[in-house]
Amino acid sequence: MPTLTIDGKPVEVEKGTSILEAAQKLGVYIPRYCYHPKLSVSGNCRMCLVEVEKAPKLLTACSTEAAEGMVVRTVSDKVKAARRDVLEYLLINHPLDCPICDQAGECGLQNYYMDYSLAKSRFKNEDKVRRQKRRALGPHLVLDNERCILCTRCVRFCAEVTKTAELEVMGRGDHSHIDMKEGKALDNGYSLNIADICPVGAWTSRDFRFKQRVWFLKKTPTICLGCATGCLIEAHHNENTIYRTVPLPNPETNTWLCDHGRLAYKAVQGGDRLVKGVIKNGLIDFEPALREVAARIDEARGAGAVAVLGSPWLSIEDNAALARLAKDALKTENYCFDFASEQGIKDGILINKDPSPNANGLRLVKDAHGGISQAELSSRIAAGQIKVVLAEARAAGLIKDALKAAGTRLIVFAANKGEIPAATYATLPYASYFETPGTFVNYQGLRRRTTPPAEAPEGVKPLWAVVNKLAAYSGSSLRLDSAEDALKGIDLK
Amino acid sequence: MISVKKVNNKPLNLLEKIYLWEIARGLSVTIRHFFANLFNPGNILTVPYPEKTIPLPGNARFRTRHRLKVRSDGSPKCVACFMCQTACPAYCIRIEAAEYTENTVEKYPAVFDIDLSRCVMCGMCVEACPEDAIAMDTEELTGGALNRGELLMTKDGLLRNLPGEPSRKGAANRLANEYLKSRGEE
Numbered sequence: 001m002p003t004l005t006i007d008g009k010p011v012e013v014e015k016g017t018s019i020l021e022a023a024q025k026l027g028v029y030i031p032r033y034c035y036h037p038k039l040s041v042s043g044n045c046r047m048c049l050v051e052v053e054k055a056p057k058l059l060t061a062c063s064t065e066a067a068e069g070m071v072v073r074t075v076s077d078k079v080k081a082a083r084r085d086v087l088e089y090l091l092i093n094h095p096l097d098c099p100i101c102d103q104a105g106e107c108g109l110q111n112y113y114m115d116y117s118l119a120k121s122r123f124k125n126e127d128k129v130r131r132q133k134r135r136a137l138g139p140h141l142v143l144d145n146e147r148c149i150l151c152t153r154c155v156r157f158c159a160e161v162t163k164t165a166e167l168e169v170m171g172r173g174d175h176s177h178i179d180m181k182e183g184k185a186l187d188n189g190y191s192l193n194i195a196d197i198c199p200v201g202a203w204t205s206r207d208f209r210f211k212q213r214v215w216f217l218k219k220t221p222t223i224c225l226g227c228a229t230g231c232l233i234e235a236h237h238n239e240n241t242i243y244r245t246v247p248l249p250n251p252e253t254n255t256w257l258c259d260h261g262r263l264a265y266k267a268v269q270g271g272d273r274l275v276k277g278v279i280k281n282g283l284i285d286f287e288p289a290l291r292e293v294a295a296r297i298d299e300a301r302g303a304g305a306v307a308v309l310g311s312p313w314l315s316i317e318d319n320a321a322l323a324r325l326a327k328d329a330l331k332t333e334n335y336c337f338d339f340a341s342e343q344g345i346k347d348g349i350l351i352n353k354d355p356s357p358n359a360n361g362l363r364l365v366k367d368a369h370g371g372i373s374q375a376e377l378s379s380r381i382a383a384g385q386i387k388v389v390l391a392e393a394r395a396a397g398l399i400k401d402a403l404k405a406a407g408t409r410l411i412v413f414a415a416n417k418g419e420i421p422a423a424t425y426a427t428l429p430y431a432s433y434f435e436t437p438g439t440f441v442n443y444q445g446l447r448r449r450t451t452p453p454a455e456a457p458e459g460v461k462p463l464w465a466v467v468n469k470l471a472a473y474s475g476s477s478l479r480l481d482s483a484e485d486a487l488k489g490i491d492l493k
Numbered sequence: 494m495i496s497v498k499k500v501n502n503k504p505l506n507l508l509e510k511i512y513l514w515e516i517a518r519g520l521s522v523t524i525r526h527f528f529a530n531l532f533n534p535g536n537i538l539t540v541p542y543p544e545k546t547i548p549l550p551g552n553a554r555f556r557t558r559h560r561l562k563v564r565s566d567g568s569p570k571c572v573a574c575f576m577c578q579t580a581c582p583a584y585c586i587r588i589e590a591a592e593y594t595e596n597t598v599e600k601y602p603a604v605f606d607i608d609l610s611r612c613v614m615c616g617m618c619v620e621a622c623p624e625d626a627i628a629m630d631t632e633e634l635t636g637g638a639l640n641r642g643e644l645l646m647t648k649d650g651l652l653r654n655l656p657g658e659p660s661r662k663g664a665a666n667r668l669a670n671e672y673l674k675s676r677g678e679e
Contacts, residue, residue, distance in 0.1 A: 097668065099574030099623050100600040125667070133668075134599055210590040210600055213575040 004070035013066050020048055020061035023074060030074055031083065031112050033090075033199045034151035035062035038255045039160055045090070045151045047112065049082045050074045058082050080116070087117040093129040093174075094200075095146045103201030105214040109149070129174050138166075138186025140206050140259055141195060145177045148202035154178060154194045161256065161349065162188040178202070190349060192263075193256045196246055207263060208244045220453035221248055223440060225313070225433055226261030228343050228354035230442025233257060235265065235434065235453035242269055242434060242454055252446060258350050268432040268454075272417040275457040278427035286429065286459050290466070293411050293426050294473030297330065300387035300409075301474070307334035307377060309399065310365060311392030312341065312356035314413075314463060315438025315450075317486040318430075319362055321464035322390070323369035324478050324486070329471035334386060336377040337366040339398070343443040352443055356394070360441035368490045378402040392463075393419035393427070413463055430463040431456035437483055439492070447492060543636030556616045558633040559607055561651040562626050565673055569652055570626035572666065573602040577618035577627055585611035586618060597668045605651060609635045610644040624666055630655070 003012045006023050013022045018041070020030050033045035043063035050061045053071035058078065073079065091109065098104040131145035152169060155178065159165045166184040169176050180186060186194075195205040217236040224231040224245070231254035233245045242265045247257035267273070277289020300306050308326035310319045319337060326335035341359040346352060372380075380386055381402040389396070389403065393414035396403070400421060403410055409425040415432040433440075435456035439449045456462075461469075468480040480486050508514050530537050540547055549555055562570045573590035591603035614635070618627050638644050 095667070099572045099576070100598065100668075104574075133597065210573070210592055213579070215579065216575075 002066050002068040002070070004066050004068070004072060006072045007074055017066050018062055019050060019052075019059070019064050019066050019070070019072055022066045023050075023061065023072070028074055030061045031116060032062060033108055033149060034153060036153055036156075036197055038249075039153060039156045039197075042152055042156065045149065046086045047083065047090075049079060049086070051076050051079050083112075083116040084119055087113055088119060088121065090149045091121060092123050093146070094149075095128065095133075097147070098201075101144075101147065101201040102204040102209060102214075103147075103198075107201060108199030131177055136206065137180055138191050140192050141186060142204050142206055142209065143178065144202050144204070147200050148178055149200055150176060150178070151199060152178075153197045153199070154203060157190075157194055157197060158186075158188065161193075162190050164188040189259055189347075189351070190256055192259050193247070205244065207266075212238060212243045217243060218453075220451050222434070222450045222453060223357075223442075223448045224257065224261040224264065225357040225440065225450075226258065226264045226355075227352040228341070228357055228359060228443040229253060229345065229350050229352040230357055230440055230444075230446065230448060231257055231261060231350060232448070233261070237453040240454050252444065253442065254350055256350060260351070265434060267416045267418070268434050270416075273457065274414050274417050274420075274427065274429040275460055276429065278417075278420065278424075280425065289426060289428060290469060291473065293428060294470055296388055296409060296411065296426070297390070297470070297474060301330060301332075303387070304332055304334070305385060305387035306330050306332050307336070307381065307386045307389045308332070309335070309377065309389060309391035309395055310337035310339075310362055310371075311395030312339050312354075312359040312362050313394045314392050315358060315433060315440060315483075316361040316365060316490060316492075317438055317483040318463035318467075319358075319365040320369070320490055321467040321478070321480055321486040323365055323371065324480070325390075325467045325471055326371075327369060329474050329476040329478060333372065334377065334380060335369075335371045336374050337362050337369065337371045338373045339395075340374070354443065357442070358440045360443065360445060361439065361447075364441070364490055364492065374399070381406050381408055393421060393424075396421050396424075413466065428466055429460050430466055431460050435460075436462040439487070543634075546634065546636075549632050549634075555632065555634075556614050556619075556629040558609070558631045558635055559612075559618070559627060559629050559646065559651060560631050560653050560655075561605065561648070562628060563652055563654050564669060566676060568596065568598075569601060569605070569648070570624050570666070570669070571602050571605060571622075572598060572600045572624055572626070573605075574600075574623060576621040576623060580617040580621035582615060582617060583611045583613045585609070585613075597672045598666065599668070602648060605648040607646045607651065608644065609646060610638075610641055 001012055003010055006026055006028055009026055011022055011026050020035060023030050030048045032048045034042045041063045043060045048061040049058040051073040052059050133144050133146050135143045137143045155167045158167045166180050166186050167178055168181055170179040171177055192205055195203045216238045218238060220235045222233060222235050224233045232248040232250050234248045235242050236244050245262050245265050247254055249255045276283045277286050279289055279292055297306055308322050310322055326332055339359050339362055341354040343354045378399050382405055384406055386408055388409045390411050393412040396410055396412050411426045412424050413430050414420050414427050415430055420427050433450040435452050435454050437450055437452055441447050464480050464486045468478050471478045564570055573588050575588055578586040578588050585608040587606040588602050589604035590600055593599055593601055616629055619629050
């Protein structure tokens with residue numbers, strides 16, 4: 001356990017820790033471009049140079065191991081001069097097209113220039129090395145080689161994290177540039193992380209391109225519902241519109257975020273967002289749709305022919321509300337909160353074998369409210385005992401064969417028109433978890449609650465509120481006035 | 494310490510104290526102007542604004558109605574960087590950016606609205622513009638309007654060069670200059 005002194009403060013660190021990480025432990029920030037905590041150390045940007053006593057030259061803090069008795073200075077005149085010179089060097093060929101660059105506002109070059117340099121360039125504009133601008137690479141990214149500072153974070157990401165190694169530094173000296181290897185496509189399913197880790201505007205996201213300036217964005221930490229991994233994310237939004245989601249690195253679950261999860265916000269923002277009820281194929285207002293649904297349920301209810309199906313895509317609150325609807329309002333035994341799912345990381349990075357985010361949370365609902373198994377429900381549907389099934393859109397897909405054979409009326413809750421299964425009788429909209437809080441339990445058993453960054457479209461309510469209203473139409477009150485009411489009776493541990 | 498200034502007002506004399514004479518004197522000024530304007534309306538100094546305006550003094554450098562400058566190929570010099578919208582203290586600018594497919598400038602404003610009913614004519618947008626694309630030199634004052642819609646200036650209304658202004662290339666924008674050159678427009 002070496003003990004070293006950084007800026008006069010002693011710190012004890014594990015053997016093998018770099019000076020940069022030791023300084024971080026002390027709260028001393030050392031500027032860096034190529035260093036990333038989850039990638040290998042490259043030491044090429046030279047931005048993290050620090051003065052170490054008895055060393056003849058400045059050393060890179062990211063690649064120098066902390067040693068016993070080391071005396072490090074991070075703000076001496078020599079270091080300040082070095083930072084200024086490194087920045088001048090990095091900016092020699094930078095095109096300075098910040099007005100059209102999406103990175104402006106969160107750009108490493110802009111920030112460090114303001115913090116450590118503020119020097120005028122001594123080079124002529126015309127002498128700048130020209131490289132290719134605006135080149136679409138892969139399905140999600142745009143590469144601008146002129147803005148690149150060759151920190152190779154993207155190269156290392158593709159080589160070490162996704163292990164697909166699509167990118168490489170080509171050429172030498174002034175000719176070196178990032179390029180894709182022949183015969184490869186940048187579609188590894190994690191490619192948008194490259195836009196995140198790029199410290200300058202060389203890699204930008206095609207989805208986010210020119211949509212919004214980053215300084216207008218507000219940030220709300222929430223969770224990704226793309227699969228059972230349940231990564232922590234940060235939704236960036238402004239004026240009730242979500243513009244992008246980025247990973248919120250945490251030691252438990254994720255550093256990165258897959259492209260599928262990252263673009264999942266589009267289901268609630270795009271034009272196919274469901275904001276009205278649907279009867280067969282016609283859009284109608286929410287209230288008449290709800291009345292129609294209530295009428296169909298009432299018809300079948302007398303014979304005990306209504307079934308309710310929970311969904312691993314819904315939060316614990318909403319599933320519990322559905323269970324209460326079946327148990328207390330419809331007084332039926334035909335409800336199922338049983339979903340067998342195989343969980344675990346599929347690709348060694350993030351994507352889970354289980355595509356639904358809340359199978360573990362559903363187990364808690366089942367423990368509290370009981371219910372029949374999915375096979376039992378399917379057999380009852382197939383036997384024609386059930387006339388109306390109430391389910392969430394994606395969960396309804398799991399029993400679609402039984403439904404099709406029996407000709408049962410299917411009533412679904414959906415947030416997006418694309419989710420509605422074929423031959424659905426009626427669809428009710430509900431507020432997605434970007435718009436209302438919901439509790440989810442991921443594959444590790446970590447219970448996490450979403451924080452809504454946006455508000456639901458007018459007239460769209462959370463699912464528990466829709467259920468509450470539906471129960472009222474059926475003549476019984478569930479007294480669900482908030483998401484917390486729905487959680488009553490469920491042991492969250 | 495509050496400084497106190499003593500004012501020695503002259504005491505009113507008898508003629509002023511009885512008021513009637515002073516009232517007649519004041520009315521005579523009003524009546525004189527009434528008849529002077531009635532028989533000689535050409536000398537009236539008041540302008541029935543906004544129906545009629547008088548030209549501003551040429552060297553006054555007022556901040557007047559905005560305009561967006563135009564490149565020689567007719568495209569706006571604006572690259573939708575949102576600097577003016579960010580700087581605007583009255584939140585009167587709304588921009589929506591879009592992407593050129595061919596033009597190497599990449600970015601342009603698909604929507605550029607200035608709500609003059611909100612604008613405080615501070616000129617911060619002109620200060621903030623890195624492309625020298627917005628100017629407040631039209632010498633047209635923002636007049637009154639009968640409805641709010643008339644005060645909303647859209648991109649079409651804003652885009653113009655002043656008469657006689659050389660249709661300059663996007664001076665600050667290297668990419669624009671190169672693009673115009675490649676199309677043979679200078």
